[in-house]
Amino acid sequence: MQISSKEFLFLFSLITIIFLIAPLFLIFYISLYNKRKKKYMEEKEELKKAFEHELLKSQMEVREQTLQTIALDLHDNIGQLLGLTIMTLSAVNLDDREKAQEKIGAAEEFAKRSVKEVRALARLLHGEEQINRGLVAAIALELEWMEKARQYQVVYSHNVPEIPVSKDKETMLYRLFQESLNNIFRHAQAKEIRINLDYSHQRLLLSISDDGIGFNxxxxxKQQKGMGLHNLHKRAGMIGGEANIHSVPGAGTQVAISIPYI
Amino acid sequence: MLFTVNTTIELICFLVACVCLHRDKSAAWRLMIPYLALVCLTEITGIYLRKHLHVSNTWLYNVYQYLELTVIWSFLYFNLKPYVTSNKWYYIILAGLWVIFITETYIRGWNVFANISASVMSIVFIITSLYYFLLVIRDEAYLQLSTHAPFWWVSGTLLYYFGSTASNVFFDFLISGAIMSLPFPLRYIVFNILNVLLYCCWSYSFLCRFRQRNSSSSLV
Known part of the structure; x- marks a missing residue:
């Protein structure tokens, strides 16, 4: 079959146009893709900045909480003990040697307790650095203090193997733990607090439950009261994890935080 | 008449290359200046041979194709350099193309245009250009493509060689008597358009290179 010059011209022009349009389309597509890549990178950068900001905020909050605890303890505990020491010593009558000895002994006891409390405080301050050495130890230290100071019954269990430490994630998780505890102190009216730290399927799972009054x-x-709850969700999400809050009025609350951790 | 659309755009591109690349720190980019000078020389000599001396210029274009395949392939590979580590394929493909060209010119003679080899060369350049685009897409780093000189150089090359595929496929038919009855030289028009696209893209890439060099030196 022979084709005419006109038919050939049409066919040739059509093929040439197609072969010209195809690379033009490709170049346009690559430019478009590249713009999307830029947008994606900008978003990634923004997320990174937001994470760094939140991390810094968490670190500052951890510090603030420690300082608040120290201030409270200095005022309520050590301050009282030292006050009692002064009062006891000022009441010493050196003429009555027997009573004086008794009072000096009591003052010595108060001073010793003060020293003990100051040491415990120093350990708490040190606890801030404990995050660097591991979340398990940092939580244990915080709970030890809390149990002593606030008269809660605390059950702490953990099953975390030796894994490389991710300081940023641990700081965030530690702060989430502190926020959850604060919520219990403020609202729960609980007697017992159970904390479980577990590692499974490359995820770190922190569960905090209490036997308090619970809530809806x-x-x-909805009432926008739960900024602390929003914070738990937001911060857990920032480290790629999630926070589940389960509570029933009159039956306590359970906060379960799960984060990827390799 | 030595100044045609082709020669004019080639000369413009050569002048842009002279202005923008003569101080370029990369020898590969500077290589474009002598290459474009030879392109202009070949084109003008070809026209002179055909129109003034009335002799065939096919042998000249056959000789030019050796230069074209070596320079274009080398520069294409040079643009792939940030993404590939081995030079093995550069030498293998360059040697392969040379063997194909030598074989065709040996069999068909210097006075017959080596269009089979030209088609193979086009395919190699198209695949390499597409591979370059793939690597650009896969690259995690963001490139400002609108001012990225290698991107526009490769784009021009792809447009030219992809666009000339139809002309290469129908080469025998286009130069046969069957199509001579057309009132205009079809193949010549297509190559005029392709040359304009190629040299515009290349000129723009040289300008990008010039601006990049100036902005980086002003930062120092």
Whole structure:
């Protein structure tokens, strides 16, 4: 079959146009893709900045909480003990040697307790650095202090193997733990607190439950009261994890935080 | 008449290359200046041979194709350098193309245009250009493509060689008597358009290179 010059011209022009348009389309597509890549990178950078900001905030909050605890303890505990020491010593009558000896002994006891409390405080201050050495130890230290100071019954269990430490994630998780505890102190009226730290399938799972009065989670979230709860979700999300809050009025609360951790 | 659309755009591109690349720190980019000078010389000599001396210029374009395949392939590979580590394929493909060209010119003679080899060369350049685009897409780093000189150089090369595929496929038919009855030289028009696209892209890439060099030196 022979084709005419006109037919050939049409066919040739069509093929040439197609072969010209195809690379033009490709170049346009690559430019478009590249712009999307730029947008994605900008978003990634923004997320990174937001994470760094939140991390810094968490670090400052951890510090603030420690200082608040120290201030409270200095005022309520050590301050009282030292006050009692002064009062006891000022009441010493050196003429009555027997009573004086008794009072000096009591003052010595108060001073010793003060020293003990100051040492415990120093350990608490040190606890801030404990995060660098591991979350398990930092939580244990915080709980030790809390159990002593606030008269809660605390059950702490953990099953975390030796894994490389990710300081940023641990700081964030530690702060989430502190926030959860604060919520219990303020609202729960609990007697017992159970904390479980577990590692499974490359995820770190922190569970904090109490036997307090509980609350309606949805209602609190709707009323915009639950900024602490929003914070738990937001911060857990920032380290790629999630926070689940389960509570029933009259039946306590359970906060479960799960984060990827390799 | 030595100044045609082709020669004019080639000369413009050569002048842009002279202005923008003569101080370029990369020898590969500076290589474009002598290459474009030879392109202009070949084109003008070809026209002179055909129009003034009335002799065939096919042998000249056959000789030019050796230069074209070596320079274009080398520069294409040079643009791939940030992404590939081995030079093995550069030498293998360059040697392969040379063997194909030598074989065709040996079999068909210097006075017959080596269009089979030209088609193979086009395919190699198209695949390499597409591979370059793939690597650009896969690259995690963001490139400002609108001012990225290698991107525009490769784009021009792809447009030219991809666009000339139809002309290469129908080469025998286009130069046969069957198509001579057309009132205009079809193949010549297509190559005029392709040359304009190629040299515009290349000129723009040289300008990008010039601006990049100036902005980086002003930062120092």
């Amino acid at each position: 989670v949805n209602e609190v979230l």
